[in-house]
Amino acid sequence: MYVPWTVKxxxxxxxxxxxxxxxxxxxxxxxxxxDRGVPSKRAVFIYGPPGVGKTVFIEALARDFGMxxxxxxxxxxxxADAVKRFAGRASEYSTLFGKRRLILFDxxxxxxxxxxxxxxxxxxxxxxxxxxxxxxxxxxxYDPRFSTLRKHCFLVEFKRLSKSxxxxxxxxxxxxxxxxxxxxxxxxxxxxxxxxVRSAVNDLQALAQGKKTLKYEDVxxxxxxxxxxxxxxxxxxxxxxxxxxxxxxxxxMADVDPDMLFxxxxxxLPYHIKNPKELASAxxxxxxxxxxxxxxxxxxxxxxxxxxxxxxxxxxSVSWSRRARGWVPFxxxxxxxxxxxxxxxxxxxSAIGMKIRRRCHVSANRAVxxxxxxxxxIFENNDEMASGLARWxxxxxxxxxxxxxxx
Amino acid sequence: xxxxxxxxxxxxxxxxxxxxxxxxxxxxxxxxxxxxxPHCIFAGPPGTGKTTxxxxxxxxxxxxxxxxxxxxxxxxxxxxxxxxRETVKTFARTRSMGEVSFKILILDEAxxxxxxxxxxxxxxxxxxxxxxxxxxxxxxxxxxxxxxxxRCAPFRFTFLPEEDIIxxxxxxxxxxxxxxxxxxxxxxxxxxxxxxxxxINILQxxxxxxxxxxxxxxxxxxxxxxxxxxxxxxxxxxxxEFIEARKKLREMILKYGLAGSDILKQVHLEIFRLxxxxxxxxxxxxxxxxxxxxxxxxxxxxxxxxxxxARLAEAGYEIRGDL
Numbered sequence: 001m002y003v004p005w006t007v008k009x010x011x012x013x014x015x016x017x018x019x020x021x022x023x024x025x026x027x028x029x030x031x032x033x034x035d036r037g038v039p040s041k042r043a044v045f046i047y048g049p050p051g052v053g054k055t056v057f058i059e060a061l062a063r064d065f066g067m068x069x070x071x072x073x074x075x076x077x078x079x080a081d082a083v084k085r086f087a088g089r090a091s092e093y094s095t096l097f098g099k100r101r102l103i104l105f106d107x108x109x110x111x112x113x114x115x116x117x118x119x120x121x122x123x124x125x126x127x128x129x130x131x132x133x134x135x136x137x138x139x140x141x142y143d144p145r146f147s148t149l150r151k152h153c154f155l156v157e158f159k160r161l162s163k164s165x166x167x168x169x170x171x172x173x174x175x176x177x178x179x180x181x182x183x184x185x186x187x188x189x190x191x192x193x194x195x196x197v198r199s200a201v202n203d204l205q206a207l208a209q210g211k212k213t214l215k216y217e218d219v220x221x222x223x224x225x226x227x228x229x230x231x232x233x234x235x236x237x238x239x240x241x242x243x244x245x246x247x248x249x250x251x252x253m254a255d256v257d258p259d260m261l262f263x264x265x266x267x268x269l270p271y272h273i274k275n276p277k278e279l280a281s282a283x284x285x286x287x288x289x290x291x292x293x294x295x296x297x298x299x300x301x302x303x304x305x306x307x308x309x310x311x312x313x314x315x316x317s318v319s320w321s322r323r324a325r326g327w328v329p330f331x332x333x334x335x336x337x338x339x340x341x342x343x344x345x346x347x348x349x350s351a352i353g354m355k356i357r358r359r360c361h362v363s364a365n366r367a368v369x370x371x372x373x374x375x376x377x378i379f380e381n382n383d384e385m386a387s388g389l390a391r392w393x394x395x396x397x398x399x400x401x402x403x404x405x406x407x
Numbered sequence: 408x409x410x411x412x413x414x415x416x417x418x419x420x421x422x423x424x425x426x427x428x429x430x431x432x433x434x435x436x437x438x439x440x441x442x443x444x445p446h447c448i449f450a451g452p453p454g455t456g457k458t459t460x461x462x463x464x465x466x467x468x469x470x471x472x473x474x475x476x477x478x479x480x481x482x483x484x485x486x487x488x489x490x491x492r493e494t495v496k497t498f499a500r501t502r503s504m505g506e507v508s509f510k511i512l513i514l515d516e517a518x519x520x521x522x523x524x525x526x527x528x529x530x531x532x533x534x535x536x537x538x539x540x541x542x543x544x545x546x547x548x549x550x551x552x553x554x555x556x557x558r559c560a561p562f563r564f565t566f567l568p569e570e571d572i573i574x575x576x577x578x579x580x581x582x583x584x585x586x587x588x589x590x591x592x593x594x595x596x597x598x599x600x601x602x603x604x605x606x607i608n609i610l611q612x613x614x615x616x617x618x619x620x621x622x623x624x625x626x627x628x629x630x631x632x633x634x635x636x637x638x639x640x641x642x643x644x645x646x647x648e649f650i651e652a653r654k655k656l657r658e659m660i661l662k663y664g665l666a667g668s669d670i671l672k673q674v675h676l677e678i679f680r681l682x683x684x685x686x687x688x689x690x691x692x693x694x695x696x697x698x699x700x701x702x703x704x705x706x707x708x709x710x711x712x713x714x715x716x717a718r719l720a721e722a723g724y725e726i727r728g729d730l
Contacts, residue, residue, distance in 0.1 A: 266710055270649045270717075279649060280714075280721035287701070287714030294705040298521055334657070335709065360412055361458045362604075363481035363516055369666060370605065371412070374612035377628050382615035388410020 005205040006198050009173050010056060014064050017057045018169045018197065019161040020048075024057060026156050031065060034100075034133055041154035043127040043134035047141035048158030051196030054137045055106055057158075067102040101132045108138035108146070124149045160195020163187065169197060170204050174214065181214035188219045217332050231256060231264055232330050238265065238313050239272050240322055247317035251309055258308060262289065263333040265312055272328055278320035285315030348402050355393045372403075379403035413611045414604050417579055422463045427571055428456050431562050435460060439467045442507055446532060446541045448517075448556065450548035451564025454602030460564075461513045461542045468507055476510050482524075483516045491524070495531050499539035510539050518545035525552045532558065566601040575603065576610060580620075587620040594625035637673045641681070644716040645723030652716045660709055667708030671699050674715070683726055694718050 011017045014024065027046070033039045046054045062069035105123060127134055127149065138146070141155055161169075167186045174181040189207070193200035208214045230253075237250035251261065266286060273279045289311035296304045349372065353364030356371050379386040379400070390400050419425045422439070425432050438444045444464070449457040465473045478498045480491060495512060520528065532541050532555070541559070545551055548561060573592060580587045587595075595613070599606030612628045613620045636659060643652035659665045675695045679688055698711045 266713070270653065276647055276649075276717075276720045276724035280717040283714040283717035287698075287706075287711050290707045290710045291701055291704070293707070294701075298705060356412075357481070357484065360415055361418075361462065361479065361515075363483045365481075365483045366516070371608060374608045374628070377612040378615040381617075385410060385611075385615050389412065392411045 004202070005173060005209075006201050009176070009201065011053075011060050012063065014057065014060045017053050017060055019165045020053065020057075020158045023156045023158050026154075027057070027061065030154055031061065031102075031133060038131065041152065042130050043136055043153045045136045045138070045141050045146075045150065045153035045155050046158055047138050047155070049139060049160055049196065051193075051198030051200075052158045052160055053197060054158050055104075058102070058104055058135050058137070062102045065100075065102075067100045069102050069104060071104045071106065103130070103132060103134045104137070105134070106137045108136050109140060109143070120145055120149055124152060127152045161197055162195070163190045166190035166193060166195070166197060166200050170200060173201065173204060174208065177208070179208050179211055179214050181208065182216055184216040185214045185219045188216060220332060231261070234261065235264055235268060235330055238316055239268075241317045244314035244318055247313045248310065250313055258305065258312075259293075262286075262293070262308075262312055263335055264330070265316060267333040267335065268330050269316065271331065273320045275320065282316050282319035285311050285319055289315065348399065352393075352395065352399050352403070355395055355399070359393055376403050376405070380405055412608075413579060413583070414607045417575070417582075417607065418459055419463055420466055422460075422467050425456065425460065425463055426575075427567050428460065428564055431460060431564065434560075434562070435464045436467070438464065442468075444468065444509070444511065444540045446536075446543075446559040447562060448543045448545065448548055448551060448559040449562050449564060450545050450551075451562075452566055452601065453546060454599075454604040454606070455564040455567060456603070457544045457564050458513070458515060460562075461511075461544065464542075465511050465513075468511075469505070476505075476507070477513060478510070479513045479515065481515045483519045492527060492531050495535060495539065499535035501538070509537065511542060512539050513542045513544065515544045516546075517543040518547050518550035522552055525555055529555050529558070567603055569596060569601075572596060572599065572601070572603060572606060576606065579607065579610060580614075583614065585614045585620060586618060588622070590622040591620040591625055594622035595620075598625060598629045637670065638677055640716070641674065641677055641719060644719035645681075647720050647723060649717060649720045652720070653713050656712055656716065657709060660712075667702050667712055668699065670712060671695060671702065671715075675699075683722070687722055687726060691718065691722060 014028070017024065023046070027044055030039065030041070030044055046058070048054060059069060061067075108123075123136070127136075136149070136153060141150060141157075167183070167190050170186045170189060171181065174186070186204075189200055189203050193203065203219075207219050211218070234250045234253055234256055237253065238247050241247035241250065251258070269282055269286065270279060273282050289308045292304055292308040292311065296302060296308065349368050350364055352372060352375075353367040356362065356367035356375075357364045360367065360371065362371065375389065378389065380403075386400075386403070389395075395403070422432050422436050449460060451457055462473075462477075465477045469476045478494070480494060482491070491514070498510065498512065514528075517525075529552070543551065543555070543559065548556065548563075573596065576587065576592055576595060579585075591613070595606055595609055599609060609625065609629055610620070613624050616624050616628065636655065640652050640655040640659075643649075643655060656670070659670060660667065675692065678691050678695065681688065694715060698715050701711050702708060
């Protein structure tokens with residue numbers, strides 16, 4: 001049976017909800033304040049991007065506090081009457097069953113169409129008079145339609161989750177599913193999720209369910225989801241074409257970025273061309289394609305690109321006898337993997353480079369190459385000198401962690 | 408021990424502090440005396456005092472508050488001439504207060520600018536000559552376009568004498584209370600390659616490791632450029648194990664952050680130590696030279712070095728066939 005992992009691993013208690021600790025604490029305090037009587041703000045208005053745990057948290061909260069959650073997806077109750085019917089009574093008879101009630105209007109953004117005339121006004125009235133706590137949830141609390149409602153609510157923002165929190169969460173799920181996952185793979189998923197736990201977990205399930213291991217190669221396709229076959233065809237045509245023109249035409253077959261294709265050719269070349277003389281000739285051609293690439297870059301004259309293409313397609317195909325030696329699968333370019341896997345690292349490096357530049361009269365580029373390697377040695381070996389330097393260079397915690405090798 | 412980068416702590420402040428590049432320093436002092444500085448090009452290998460000389464000159468010219476009168480730009484960070492032009496414009500628009508009527512703009516790594524950018528720079532230099540003087544710093548003055556060269560006073564910085572570097576190492580060690588062995592000094596000299604900044608950075612990193620700086624400590628600090636790795640990579644390639652050799656190369660570039668030019672330099676050394684026919688050594692040296700040139704021109708390090716590895720594999724194959 002297919003159970004979505006977002007359901008299977010839905011937090012049961014407050015403590016299992018990841019991230020947004022500040023916001024969670026505020027809401028817990030507000031709920032507790034009801035023990036001392038009705039507070040000035042009878043509703044809390046939670047807002048924030050999708051998939052950051054707003055609803056999940058409220059559900060866990062109700063469970064932890066032993067409250068009955070009267071839940072309404074506001075888009076289901078699109079007219080004022082229905083809203084009143086649903087929530088009005090619930091809010092009046094709060095203690096009727098001995099168990100306290102928590103009223104939830106979820107997806108409030110959905111109530112703002114013209115058909116919902118009066119819906120927000122009714123909710124505002126209920127909020128003003130309610131005898132039990134109300135929670136409102138929306139992506140955007142600052143929609144003009146909520147301006148009056150907002151005044152009666154305690155506003156709490158839920159933010160996107162940090163990448164490290166997401167990775168932690170994904171890793172926990174992998175552990176429970178018995179999947180050994182590469183950090184790089186999880187980081188890739190977390191990167192794409194952009195702080196949205198729900199979509200990260202959905203992606204993880206799509207990629208990892210039923211597997212014992214999750215490698216970067218398994219996930220990197222997300223970025224080029226439907227391009228795998230395209231690139232394979234182009235590569236096959238280049239490596240095994242009949243003649244130079246045929247190989248050249250391969251690049252017209254599909255809209256493939258030449259730089260990307262270059263990486264694919266460069267990675268796969270030695271797995272197909274085994275004869276040393278032929279390999280040297282093919283690599284020579286590819287390296288000359290690269291020379292033209294650098295000329296394109298330095299002159300910004302894109303007409304030179306045609307020579308890049310000639311040398312990386314036809315140049316390869318004529319370098320060897322093109323004898324197929326059984327089935328050789330194409331490999332994902334490892335260089336892309338290390339580059340994209342460490343994109344954050346490169347950003348961090350250049351940020352540290354900028355810090356060094358301010359102090360040391362060198363370019364950030366040069367600092368990255370010539371100074372950071374030694375800083376790493378210092379940070380790994382000598383806490384005292386390291387902390388002094390960290391202050392002198394004004395490094396932040398993440399930079400320090402990186403230099404220590406803790407990241 | 409103090410807690411800043413030693414390269415900064417021990418950077419000379421005045422021209423009088425500068426021990427090396429005597430002739431250059433004398434000429435710069437005459438500029439100070441005359442209260443006038445022409446546009447200059449400081450060219451020479453890294454870590455020989457170009458930036459220091461520019462800063463010292465400014466210090467002596469303007470006094471302690473010299474920082475208000477100079478601006479440091481870096482061609483490799485400030486990509487695009489527009490940034491340079493705009494910055495220069497704002498900087499040079501106002502006249503310097505005090506007896507020196509111009510400001511100084513230090514443009515580091517100027518040889519990284521494209522020819523077009525240099526042309527634009529030339530115009531900017533001309534327009535603001537009255538209020539700003541340029542000191543262009545470069546490793547290779549040959550990469551500065553003629554029209555700029557002809558407008559600048561050229562200064563060629565040369566490698567520092569070994570003795571001066573040794574004295575500097577000893578001086579710093581004494582000051583920082585660090586012990587260094589004789590073989591430690593030799594090792595630092597070797598891996599520092601005449602680049603004083605690199606030398607001092609290695610020294611500081613080595614000092615952070617433990618009490619006494621020995622050759623072992625030094626090599627472990629820079630151990631990443633281990634000659635053994637290079638030899639292994641060459642061996643793999645010549646054995647025809649290209650994919651393995653490339654993996655090794657990748658490791659050196661990506662994991663240890665080695666510069667392609669450094670790897671190439673060592674490959675070049677190793678080639679002449681190989682047990683192969685001499686004519687192959689020359690052939691391979693030619694290939695290394697070509698690749699080196701391409702790297703200087705900004706080609707992709709790994710791709711170019713891989714092409715070299717493929718050549719080595721081919722050489723190994725042919726040499727075995729010859730026997």
